[in-house]
Amino acid sequence: MPKFKELCAMRYSCRNYAEQAVEDEKLQYIMECVRLAPSAVNRQPWQFMIVKDGPLRDIINNAYAREWMRTAPVVVVCLADRGSAWVRPSDGKNHADIDLAIAIEHLVLAAADQGLGSCWVCNFDAPLFARTFPIPEGLEAIALIPLGYPDVLPTEKKRKALEEIVDLSPALS
Numbered sequence: 001m002p003k004f005k006e007l008c009a010m011r012y013s014c015r016n017y018a019e020q021a022v023e024d025e026k027l028q029y030i031m032e033c034v035r036l037a038p039s040a041v042n043r044q045p046w047q048f049m050i051v052k053d054g055p056l057r058d059i060i061n062n063a064y065a066r067e068w069m070r071t072a073p074v075v076v077v078c079l080a081d082r083g084s085a086w087v088r089p090s091d092g093k094n095h096a097d098i099d100l101a102i103a104i105e106h107l108v109l110a111a112a113d114q115g116l117g118s119c120w121v122c123n124f125d126a127p128l129f130a131r132t133f134p135i136p137e138g139l140e141a142i143a144l145i146p147l148g149y150p151d152v153l154p155t156e157k158k159r160k161a162l163e164e165i166v167d168l169s170p171a172l173s
């Protein structure tokens with residue numbers, strides 16, 4: 001099993017998938033990791049829908065019409081329940097997006113841990129998706145996460161240098 005830093009380095013945005021199906025046990029493992037994610041005041045304001053094929057998959061493919069997206073054997077639709085998320089009293093900030101981001105990052109890291117590729121997708125046509133996908137009452141689609149065995153090699157990680165994002169000198173002194 002990879003160490004955490006290796007896992008972080010292993011995960012990448014996979015934009016082409018092999019035809020090979022994803023085992024149900026792996027999906028179960030991934031969603032169990034999602035279930036364990038923290039959330040503000042432990043509200044867990046989320047729901048997830050696993051879509052493989054059929055009419056729901058067509059809706060996803062229309063809302064994010066990319067050839068590579070069609071190659072993914074599974075897409076996880078990540079939904080937020082803003083109404084049940086914690087709202088910070090001092091300024092009214094709703095924390096649903098933060099909670100969902102944590103849960104979804106658990107999802108993609110767990111997928112990498114299982115040898116699967118994934119990609120965060122937020123650039124879908126949200127109004128079209130909201131009109132056409134049977135989103136349960138009160139929920140909002142935050143991200144669509146394709147999953148499958150990678151059919152492309154990882155891309156080089158382009159990241160800011162550590163010194164650009166944090167001053168470690170107080171910690172090291």
Ligand SMILES: Cc1cc2nc3c(=O)[nH]c(=O)nc-3n(C[C@H](O)[C@H](O)[C@H](O)COP(=O)(O)O)c2cc1C
Pocket residue numbers: 011012013014119120121122123124155157
């Ligand atoms: C919140 C969020 C939304 C994203 N939306 C998309 C998207 O709609 N389509 C896409 O191809 N990649 C999307 N990405 C992937 C980023 O482009 C990618 O994570 C970034 O370029 C770093 O590359 P890496 O994931 O391979 O390390 C998204 C990533 C995040 C975190």
